[in-house]
Amino acid sequence: MRILLTGSTGQVGWELQRTLMTLGEIIPVGREISSSGLRIDLSQPDTIRHVIREVMPELIVNAAAYTAVDKAETEPELAMAINGTALGVIAEEAKLLGAGVIHYSTDYVFNGNQATPYTEQDEPDPQNIYGKTKLAGEKAIQAVGVPHxxxxxxxxxxxxxxxxxxxxxxxxxEREELRVVDDQVGAPTWSRMIAESTAQILSQGTRDVSDFLSNNSGIYNLTASGQTSWYGFAKAIFEYDSNPSQQKLKKLVAIPSQEYPTPAKRPAYSSLDTQKISSTFGLAFPSWQINLELVLGS
Known part of the structure; x- marks a missing residue:
């Protein structure tokens, strides 16, 4: 299987290069010329079409994105080009080839007003530009009707x-005191867990990946289990840090969001329910604390 991997130098893309190796030939591409001799700029549709037609993959895994949540508020056109418009182009080219598409989206497509984890059936209502562009990307893929x-x-x-x-x-x-928001709740998720889960899913359909994607196409929530606040996440980071002697920090203070205003509004609650992906593909996700311990112990 020929797999075109975009965003190959990013957090998730870097891990995917390793986890997808057993499934076929990986052609990694990014904004700089990669080992494949190719480069792709998702803000430029012509480069997207050129690379896909050059590689002729059976599967396109898009791990590239505009992820600067606050900066997106002042660069909405660029964010939309990369997170929204580009996905329509990728989906169109994939459909022409009979290829499938895997794409990563975000909890920020929701408004954060719920008190229970969001399912795939819950109605998106993004509250910032980043979330709106990511939702646009989802809809662009769905509109083309490519297996995804x-x-x-x-x-x-x-x-x-x-x-x-x-x-x-x-x-x-650097600091003796840090003040961290304690009223935004979600699930910290390790990039390696995302990549390994992706590979585990794909390994179930290696005989005919397009047919496998066609039969199971849709949106799936993929996060670590459990939930915490940014303050809770920070507290755990310092507790699990294997080099505490390097810390200058003496005090960690929990604060409400209004004491740390940001250009982009964040959802107050954005935990995602993972029952669908677990039951469909037989996956079990470890708690965010277990993954964090593994990361900081490595």
């Missing part, structure tokens, strides 16, 4: 790129 999995995840972190985990570890070495 849209995997919604949340609070993605790992040991590379830019994420909350790395930010907290860095700030703890």
């Amino acid at each position: 999995f849209i995997l919604r995840t949340s609070w993605v972190y790992g040991l590379r790129g830019k994420n909350f985990l790395l930010t907290m570890l860095k700030l703890a070495q």
Whole structure:
């Protein structure tokens, strides 16, 4: 199976390069020229079409995205081009080839007003530009009718790129006090768990991936189990940190969102229900605490 992987140097894309190796030939592409000799710019539809027609994959795994949530408020056109419009182009080209598409979306497509985990049937209502562009991408794929999995995840972190985990570890070495929001709740999810789960799902349909995707097409929630606040996540990071001697931090303070205003509004509650993906593909997801311990122990 020829697999075109976009966003191959990102948090999830980097992990996917390893986990998808057993399923076929991986052609990684990103904004810079990769080992494949190709580059792709999701803000430029012509480069998307060129790369897909050059590679002629059986499966396109899109791990690329515009993820600067606050910056998107001042760059809505660019965010929409990458997160929304590009997905329509990818889906159209995949359909022409008879290929399938796997795409990663976000908990930020919801408004955060619920008090119980969101299911795939709950109506999206994004409250910021980033969430709106990600929802546009989902709808673009669905409109084309290409075989697809849209995997919604949340609070993605790992040991590379830019994420909350790395930010907290860095700030703890610089400051004696940190103030972290305690009234936004979700599920921190390790990038490696996302990649490994993707591979586990695909391994069930390697004989005919297009048929497998066709029979199971849809949106699936994919996150670690359990939930916490950003403050709870930060507290656990410092508790599990294997190098506490490097920390300058003495005090961690829980604060409400209004004390830490951001350009983009975040949902107060965005936990996702993973029963559908678990029952469909027989997956079980570890708690966010177990994954965090593995990350910080590595």
